[in-house]
Amino acid sequence: ALSGTRRFTVAELARIADEGRVDADWLLGTRPRERETAPAVRVEGGRPLQIVRETVRLIAEHGFHAVRVADIARACATSSAAIHYHFPGRAELLEAAVRWCMDEDTARRATHLAEADDAAAELRQLIALQTPRTAQQRRQWAVWLDLWAEAARSTAVGRLHSEYYRQWRETVTDVLRRGVGQGVFRAGIDPHAAALTLTALIDGLAT
Structure with a gap:
């Protein structure tokens, strides 16, 4: 993965973040700058892992072809653009x-x-x-x-x-x-x- 021949899996990123005791979004360089008036909400395991967990839950409940990216974004309290940032399709x-x-x-x-x-x-x-x-x-x-x-x-x-x-x-x-x-x-x-x-x-x- 470091040589660029493949991408890290979400599970690998989550484990690296856990071992390093950092947020997975920070590890990926995708965590937005925290505002002084509203601290960023920490997502357990980082945003990519949250997306995957919610995707698994929604697939189990509705089937993969019935689940839209908008549904996953809503379950993660984020935007569809944020989902596509981590997972293009x-x-x-x-x-x-x-x-x-x-x-x-x-x-x-x-x-x-x-x-x-x-x-x-x-x-x-x-x-x-x-x-x-x-x-x-x-x-x-x-x-x-x-x-x-x-x-x-x-x-x-x-x-x-x-x-x-x-x-x-x-x-x-x-x-x-x-x-x-x-x-x-x-x-x-x-x-x-x-x-x-x-x-x-x-x-x-x-x-």
Whole structure:
């Protein structure tokens, strides 16, 4: 990103700002000069992250194609021009929303797996994380459903879609392989095939 070959993702910028204990808007050089009579309102995580969070919420509630930039601007209490400053078009907004959901999912997955005692417990945690039983999980799945449709049309979103599922299947495959070694799963199973079957079952159930 520093060499100019790609842009930082919103999640990366938010983490850099958090590590540096600065506002993400300040980091980007986009925070307006504070007026003496009206101090600027600080947005948690910075404006780009707020935009992404509100985009995810609105997509989950209304679907991506029903959400206008004006709707996102209204939810963020800012202008459409400010939205376009950070995200030039709807494609960039969707890509950022997908990346944010992926990062959130990966972080939750890592936390829960670290708490498990063995591979069987890890697999139960993974299934619980991927099935939309809570309100938050249902909102995220609503975004994934839009993602599946867009992945067939958009090269960028399609790549993210493929990468997410590759990471997920590798995680499940590794858990199954270790479970066989621990003796908590029966010997002789094909971890790759079992991971693919489990993924298809979870996606069907969730849908």
